[in-house]
Amino acid sequence: MKTNTHFAFLDEGSKKEIRRTMLKxxxxxxxxxxxxxxxxxxxxxxxxxGLQITLSIIGKQDVLKxxxxxxxxxxxxxxxxxxxxETTGVEVTDQTQEASVIQSRHRIxxxxxxxxxxxxxxxPEPEPLRNVEASEYxxxxxxxxxxxxxxxxxxxxxIMKYNKTATDADHPxxxxxxxxxxxxxxxxFDNPKMHQSESLILLGAGREKKIYAIxxxxxxxxxxxxxYPFTVxxxxxxxxxxxxxxxxxxxxxxxxxxxxxxxxxxxxxxCVARLNEKEKLEVESNHA
Amino acid sequence: MGYVAVKGGTMAIEASIKRLxxxxxxxxxxxxxxxxxxxxxxxxxxxxxxxxxxxPFLAALAIKQAEGSMEEAVFLMRAxxxxxxxxxxxxxxxxESMLVERRISASFKDIPGGQLLxxxxxxxxRLLDFNLANESLTENKExxxxxxxxxxxxxxxxxxxxxxxxxxxxxxxxxxxxxYEADNTPPDDITKESLQFPxxxxxxxxxxxxxxxxxxxxLGYASLRGYGQVHPTVGEVRVGDLPIYVEHPNEVEQDxxxxxxxxxxxVTEVESFVPITKKNEHNEEELEFEIGYGVCYGQxxxxxxxxxxxxxxxxxxxxxxxxxxxxxxxxxIDSVESTGFISHLKLPHYVTFQSKLDSIRQIKKEAKKDxx
Numbered sequence: 001m002k003t004n005t006h007f008a009f010l011d012e013g014s015k016k017e018i019r020r021t022m023l024k025x026x027x028x029x030x031x032x033x034x035x036x037x038x039x040x041x042x043x044x045x046x047x048x049x050g051l052q053i054t055l056s057i058i059g060k061q062d063v064l065k066x067x068x069x070x071x072x073x074x075x076x077x078x079x080x081x082x083x084x085x086e087t088t089g090v091e092v093t094d095q096t097q098e099a100s101v102i103q104s105r106h107r108i109x110x111x112x113x114x115x116x117x118x119x120x121x122x123x124p125e126p127e128p129l130r131n132v133e134a135s136e137y138x139x140x141x142x143x144x145x146x147x148x149x150x151x152x153x154x155x156x157x158x159i160m161k162y163n164k165t166a167t168d169a170d171h172p173x174x175x176x177x178x179x180x181x182x183x184x185x186x187x188x189f190d191n192p193k194m195h196q197s198e199s200l201i202l203l204g205a206g207r208e209k210k211i212y213a214i215x216x217x218x219x220x221x222x223x224x225x226x227x228y229p230f231t232v233x234x235x236x237x238x239x240x241x242x243x244x245x246x247x248x249x250x251x252x253x254x255x256x257x258x259x260x261x262x263x264x265x266x267x268x269x270x271c272v273a274r275l276n277e278k279e280k281l282e283v284e285s286n287h288a
Numbered sequence: 289m290g291y292v293a294v295k296g297g298t299m300a301i302e303a304s305i306k307r308l309x310x311x312x313x314x315x316x317x318x319x320x321x322x323x324x325x326x327x328x329x330x331x332x333x334x335x336x337x338x339x340x341x342x343x344p345f346l347a348a349l350a351i352k353q354a355e356g357s358m359e360e361a362v363f364l365m366r367a368x369x370x371x372x373x374x375x376x377x378x379x380x381x382x383x384e385s386m387l388v389e390r391r392i393s394a395s396f397k398d399i400p401g402g403q404l405l406x407x408x409x410x411x412x413x414r415l416l417d418f419n420l421a422n423e424s425l426t427e428n429k430e431x432x433x434x435x436x437x438x439x440x441x442x443x444x445x446x447x448x449x450x451x452x453x454x455x456x457x458x459x460x461x462x463x464x465x466x467x468y469e470a471d472n473t474p475p476d477d478i479t480k481e482s483l484q485f486p487x488x489x490x491x492x493x494x495x496x497x498x499x500x501x502x503x504x505x506x507l508g509y510a511s512l513r514g515y516g517q518v519h520p521t522v523g524e525v526r527v528g529d530l531p532i533y534v535e536h537p538n539e540v541e542q543d544x545x546x547x548x549x550x551x552x553x554x555v556t557e558v559e560s561f562v563p564i565t566k567k568n569e570h571n572e573e574e575l576e577f578e579i580g581y582g583v584c585y586g587q588x589x590x591x592x593x594x595x596x597x598x599x600x601x602x603x604x605x606x607x608x609x610x611x612x613x614x615x616x617x618x619x620x621i622d623s624v625e626s627t628g629f630i631s632h633l634k635l636p637h638y639v640t641f642q643s644k645l646d647s648i649r650q651i652k653k654e655a656k657k658d659x660x
Contacts, residue, residue, distance in 0.1 A: 075300060
């Protein structure tokens with residue numbers, strides 16, 4: 001009793017159903033569309049929402065890139081890539097520009113995405129109001145009534161307590177001036193990349209059984225007050241110790257030999273591309 | 289030569305999977321699927337129940353592959369389930385048609401049809417049997433032969449099949465239970481539509497029956513012990529095989545006679561009687577019975593009884609206990625969901641943690657500025 005796995009793992013009926021959910025999500029930007037999330041061969045909470053989107057939209061011509069917290073080589077990114085490749089045979093890449101579908105956990109690549117590309121984000125907790133209201137029945141109503149006092153109060157309380165907003169990753173955003181949406185735990189640094197993005201952004205929460213989307217060229221504003229404007233993580237005065245980049249999101253590392261703190265591009269493929277570019281220029285200038 | 293990204297992840301995963309295989313093989317023993325099927329009946333039943341996939345063979349295979357880990361075995365089965373197209377819905381089963389192996393009532397001594405203890409651990413003394421460390425096949429065969437002979441000598445041959453009436457029917461006749469009209473609304477299918485709140489009873493029962501055995505038991509227990517308002521008496525626990533039929537997929541004219549028998553499933557079914565105080569038309573408080581219902585694949589008695597308690601709890605959301613809150617109960621008892629999200633904490637959280645670190649540093653900076 002041996003069975004072969006279907007192209008892209010899911011049966012066609014399931015894929016069609018998930019694509020229909022995505023169409024609805026695109027039609028109502030930022031609205032969480034419930035779907036009958038399937039159990040996948042990777043664990044719930046490990047990217048099954050993103051994976052179901054990827055598997056439902058991927059075709060034989062697609063080129064796939066998977067990153068986990070910025071890295072192509074992170075173990076779970078490798079595992080997801082392997083699963084998609086084994087069930088579809090599509091080409092995979094580390095190069096952001098080469099990919100037609102990019103599945104990512106908690107980062108948007110540093111290279112600006114184009115309209116030829118689709119970004120699929122993995123979402124652990126799709127409900128931006130969950131911190132203020134535990135019940136799904138209630139939060140669904142709050143969204144429909146455009147009642148977002150809870151989200152605003154959360155920021156206000158932080159200002160009262162700490163004299164500034166104290167959010168970290170997953171800072172809530174307003175999509176198309178209507179729905180407050182959890183952008184998934186991307187750092188605040190990546191929030192502005194969602195605004196008027198050329199590429200379609202699809203967000204999938206497998207365990208919570210929700211899919212939502214930001215269509216291309218949609219307004220996405222991070223929640224903030226006029227007198228306490230939205231700010232991103234600061235890496236002021238630091239640069240990547242490998243490629244020298246300054247305007248990127250960085251990992252903080254401890255140099256094992258010197259014991260000093262050094263910074264490094266979190267987007268590994270961006271860093272490698274910059275290093276290669278630099279080397280090429282050096283070689284060319286030496287020739288000259 | 290340009291720079292290339294370090295390929296650490298791929299190699300680490302490959303090495304880890306090899307190590308896992310090594311751990312499974314190093315004892316140099318092979319457990320046959322047939323051995324699991326014949327000797328681990330309870331485990332197979334639990335895995336089928338939590339995976340909501342009735343296939344003893346696949347469950348045994350999953351148990352073998354998972355090296356006996358419940359959560360892994362259930363996970364494998366559920367993932368396999370996702371690849372199977374769902375072609376038919378079976379016809380409604382009347383559980384009176386069960387071929388009963390075991391059936392007891394804790395409410396009445398003398399139930400119509402009688403109590404049938406069947407096979408149960410309930411009255412074994414839980415003493416480790418060291419003889420099992422050196423079991424002999426020949427001795428087992430002898431035991432089996434003796435048992436079968438004594439069965440034959442004690443049983444009268446009968447051509448007809450005996451069906452057992454439901455205990456509750458007897459009480460209905462005495463009008464101790466309200467008669468309800470059969471609700472023939474097609475049930476929701478929680479595997480095709482995600483759960484919406486307030487959930488229908490059919491959706492609730494589906495989530496409960498595929499719940500993790502430990503989680504369903506724990507919440508049922510919590511309700512019974514104090515965090516809930518349901519204190520049931522078990523009206524009936526029955527274990528046995530139910531025949532499953534499907535309609536002809538293409539025939540327009542449907543006739544019960546034309547239905548296809550596709551096999552039996554073994555289930556445990558529980559009906560719990562729960563006393564509820566209600567106001568009658570004169571605004572006087574009256575005691576009435578309601579029924580909590582539980583049904584699970586295989587012989588899973590504790591889970592099924594706990595399910596019947598929770599079913600009844602969720603019928604009464606007006607009580608301010610977490611066990612009466614359908615979101616609290618239904619969203620947290622699924623094995624694949626809870627184990628998946630707990631275990632995701634092992635994934636790297638470098639970016640999110642860096643972001644948190646930044647936030648805390650900025651606040652500290654701000655506080656320092658204020659002091660200065």
